[in-house]
Amino acid sequence: MTDLMIDVAGLSKSFTLHQQGGVRLPVLDRVDLRVGAGECVVLRGPSGAGKSSLLRCLYGNYLADTGSVRVRGPDGWVDVAAAGPRAILQLRRGTLGYVSQFLRAIPRVPAEQVVAQPAIDAGTPPDTACARARELLARLNIPERLWHLPPATFSGGEQQRVNVARSFARDYPILLLDEPTASLDPENKRVVVELTEAARQRGAAIVGIFHDAEVREAVASRVLDLPARAEAA
Amino acid sequence: MSGYGADAPILIADELRHSFGRVPALQGVSFDLHPGEVLGVVGESGSGKTTLVRALSGELVPQGGRVLYRDREGELLDLHALPEGRRRRLYRTDLGTVRQNPRDGLRMTVSAGANVGERLMALGQRHYGSIRAQAEDWLARVEVDPDRLDDVPAQLSGGMQQRLQIARNLVSGPRLVFMDEPTAGLDVSVQARLLDLLRGLVADLGLAVVLVTHDLGVARLLAHRLMVMQHGEVVETGLTDQVLDDPQHAYAQLLVSSILPV
Numbered sequence: 001m002t003d004l005m006i007d008v009a010g011l012s013k014s015f016t017l018h019q020q021g022g023v024r025l026p027v028l029d030r031v032d033l034r035v036g037a038g039e040c041v042v043l044r045g046p047s048g049a050g051k052s053s054l055l056r057c058l059y060g061n062y063l064a065d066t067g068s069v070r071v072r073g074p075d076g077w078v079d080v081a082a083a084g085p086r087a088i089l090q091l092r093r094g095t096l097g098y099v100s101q102f103l104r105a106i107p108r109v110p111a112e113q114v115v116a117q118p119a120i121d122a123g124t125p126p127d128t129a130c131a132r133a134r135e136l137l138a139r140l141n142i143p144e145r146l147w148h149l150p151p152a153t154f155s156g157g158e159q160q161r162v163n164v165a166r167s168f169a170r171d172y173p174i175l176l177l178d179e180p181t182a183s184l185d186p187e188n189k190r191v192v193v194e195l196t197e198a199a200r201q202r203g204a205a206i207v208g209i210f211h212d213a214e215v216r217e218a219v220a221s222r223v224l225d226l227p228a229r230a231e232a233a
Numbered sequence: 234m235s236g237y238g239a240d241a242p243i244l245i246a247d248e249l250r251h252s253f254g255r256v257p258a259l260q261g262v263s264f265d266l267h268p269g270e271v272l273g274v275v276g277e278s279g280s281g282k283t284t285l286v287r288a289l290s291g292e293l294v295p296q297g298g299r300v301l302y303r304d305r306e307g308e309l310l311d312l313h314a315l316p317e318g319r320r321r322r323l324y325r326t327d328l329g330t331v332r333q334n335p336r337d338g339l340r341m342t343v344s345a346g347a348n349v350g351e352r353l354m355a356l357g358q359r360h361y362g363s364i365r366a367q368a369e370d371w372l373a374r375v376e377v378d379p380d381r382l383d384d385v386p387a388q389l390s391g392g393m394q395q396r397l398q399i400a401r402n403l404v405s406g407p408r409l410v411f412m413d414e415p416t417a418g419l420d421v422s423v424q425a426r427l428l429d430l431l432r433g434l435v436a437d438l439g440l441a442v443v444l445v446t447h448d449l450g451v452a453r454l455l456a457h458r459l460m461v462m463q464h465g466e467v468v469e470t471g472l473t474d475q476v477l478d479d480p481q482h483a484y485a486q487l488l489v490s491s492i493l494p495v
């Protein structure tokens with residue numbers, strides 16, 4: 001494999017619910033995953049198999065119990081499972097793009113700004129970042145009259161598309177996509193497939209969850225099957 | 234959020250301890266804060282978070298431990314051990330404190346302009362026209378109509394008073410600001426505006442902030458990192474979204490699960 005970008009080894013993750021008498025829910029059990037630049041690995045498995053949890057461990061949003069979650073940043077490999085908050089935030093700024101299942105709207109910030117902000121934070125001139133943001137919003141069929149409004153009042157599908165635009169507005173070396181096509185119509189699904197494929201071709205390492213089998217087949221270089229897990233231990 | 238610096242810590246809380254009678258409020262609280270970093274301190278009433286901000290902001294001398302501030306020259310200063318004059322000066326120039334109740338952070342008997350100008354005068358500025366111009370500029374930045382420059386705080390709404398308090402603190406170009414529940418007690422719509430304003434100012438100015446709040450939504454929006462306190466102890470600390478989405482400690486889990494979803 002050329003240019004390995006993600007190297008997950010022996011990752012286990014469980015939740016201990018202290019409010020429920022300390023019941024422990026295992027989610028991931030010794031998962032290995034290696035992804036190279038220009039590869040799109042699709043996670044497949046039944047609901048509860050830990051697909052989203054694996055993406056969240058890669059993003060530093062969930063803590064790993066054991067194992068390593070190494071990603072390649074600009075200054076070399078970083079083990080997200082062991083890195084401090086500052087190192088993880090730095091990775092998120094330059095390396096890790098993440099599309100979650102819903103947009104966390106910020107009061108008063110217009111859609112165009114939401115999409116352009118990550119690029120501006122990374123030093124792209126605001127004019128360039130905003131032009132790119134408008135191009136993506138148009139491509140994802142967000143009506144122009146909405147661009148200057150905060151997305152809090154948008155429909156679910158519109159919010160999801162703003163969210164997608166935000167993550168494709170920068171050329172992240174690693175993209176984590178958690179059902180980016182959920183709640184989208186066929187036309188917009190096709191756009192997301194095209195954006196994902198273009199990102200892969202420019203060399204992004206992509207890990208994604210796509211429930212739609214057709215979408216999955218269109219974007220996947222490889223599929224990783226995650227087995228269903230027992231409910232509790 | 235941008236401006237997340239990688240330099241040496243600007244603030245070090247080292248084993249802070251304090252009790253009120255037999256009630257411990259701080260039981261060995263330590264943390265580092267870096268330039269441009271926003272640290273959220275969350276916990277319920279009685280967790281010690283207000284005592285912490287009072288100890289940091291110089292309002293209370295902790296019975297144990299040190300508060301170390303790294304000044305513009307890179308020298309680490311033990312704030313509570315500094316000569317009174319030097320300490321007061323730092324708190325009026327490099328450091329700021331935004332209190333929950335604007336009445337505690339403003340001088341209620343002088344005009345909005347004088348409230349903002351006070352720190353400039355502490356810095357030695359004497360030119361009335363220049364101070365007035367800077368005060369006007371800062372009122373505009375915190376979205377208070379500069380026409381209100383000559384009003385006293387009592388003539389302003391609660392949200393405006395809070396924004397005035399922020400301008401009063403930021404006018405001197407501080408590097409480190411302590412905020413104690415800055416949005417509590419405001420209407421929700423007013424809160425959203427203030428939050429957005431704070432978010433922008435903190436990022437633009439690259440401020441380091443210790444933000445005490447009981448509102449986890451506020452913490453999620455503004456803080457890079459969270460510290461969860463209970464009974465005067467830090468029970469959990471980490472990246473903000475990690476602590477909120479995957480809390481480890483029993484009390485942190487209780488706190489997160491107690492918010493009503495919106």
